[in-house]
Amino acid sequence: MNILICGSTGVGKSTLINAIGGKKLAETSSNTACTMKVTGYQINGITYFDTRGLELKGSKEIMKIIQSLVTKKNSQKDPNDYIHLAYVCIDEQSERYDSTIESLVTFLNKQMNLPVIIILTKAYFPGATEFSGKLKTKFPSCDVVRVNSEDIEFGDWKAAKSGLDELEKLTLAKVPEAQRRAYATVERRGRGGLFASLRQALFRS
Numbered sequence: 001m002n003i004l005i006c007g008s009t010g011v012g013k014s015t016l017i018n019a020i021g022g023k024k025l026a027e028t029s030s031n032t033a034c035t036m037k038v039t040g041y042q043i044n045g046i047t048y049f050d051t052r053g054l055e056l057k058g059s060k061e062i063m064k065i066i067q068s069l070v071t072k073k074n075s076q077k078d079p080n081d082y083i084h085l086a087y088v089c090i091d092e093q094s095e096r097y098d099s100t101i102e103s104l105v106t107f108l109n110k111q112m113n114l115p116v117i118i119i120l121t122k123a124y125f126p127g128a129t130e131f132s133g134k135l136k137t138k139f140p141s142c143d144v145v146r147v148n149s150e151d152i153e154f155g156d157w158k159a160a161k162s163g164l165d166e167l168e169k170l171t172l173a174k175v176p177e178a179q180r181r182a183y184a185t186v187e188r189r190g191r192g193g194l195f196a197s198l199r200q201a202l203f204r205s
């Protein structure tokens with residue numbers, strides 16, 4: 001299973017990978033754009049692809065890189081090599097997403113037929129669910145989960161890591177759908193081979 005992780009710069013894509021892996025795998029930075037090229041990290045049988053963040057300047061160029069990566073991967077013969085699921089990260093504290101993020105979600109979910117989980121990172125405050133509610137309404141075909149990937153403290157105030165168990169459960173629940181969609185993409189390209197009709201029957205949703 002391959003998962004693509006994308007979103008704006010500094011939202012916490014690499015920090016999320018480190019939280020999932022339980023150790024420092026990817027470089028992170030609190031003040032500059034950090035991840036510059038796509039890197040795959042294997043954690044418990046899943047490959048997570050960390051990508052360069054969409055920056056205000058140059059977001060179109062980075063968007064193109066992500067689009068061509070997914071298009072290339074999902075044109076391969078073997079559906080096991082596809083990107084099967086996308087995590088689109090949005091910083092909950094910013095309470096905003098721009099039109100590039102909207103286009104990215106549409107590209108992944110509609111054009112590439114991938115299940116998309118929108119991850120609200122830096123979700124420090126358990127009761128603050130207004131923004132996630134807005135996103136659920138805006139992107140009804142995506143799941144939305146709130147995650148705090150790192151413990152944080154500021155004076156007397158503390159927020160512990162949270163949401164990672166929920167993300168794991170949600171990801172597990174998405175596996176059959178992700179597989180079905182990958183096979184459906186192969187079918188559409190006419191590369192179904194001998195068992196094409198069997199697959200069609202099995203995976204018809």
Ligand SMILES: Nc1nc2c(ncn2[C@@H]2O[C@H](COP(=O)(O)OP(=O)(O)OP(=O)(O)O)[C@@H](O)[C@H]2O)c(=O)[nH]1
Pocket residue numbers: 008009010011012013014015016027028029030031032033034035036051052053054121122123147148149150151152
């Ligand atoms: N407490 C807390 N800090 C976070 C979280 N996500 C990211 N951070 C912090 O935010 C900063 C940026 O995180 P990165 O993981 O480097 O962000 P990125 O999305 O990979 O950024 P680029 O590689 O530049 O695109 C780091 O200082 C992290 O420690 C989170 O969920 N909780």
Ligand SMILES: [Mg+2]
Pocket residue numbers: 013014015027028034035050051
């Ligand atoms: Mg990064």
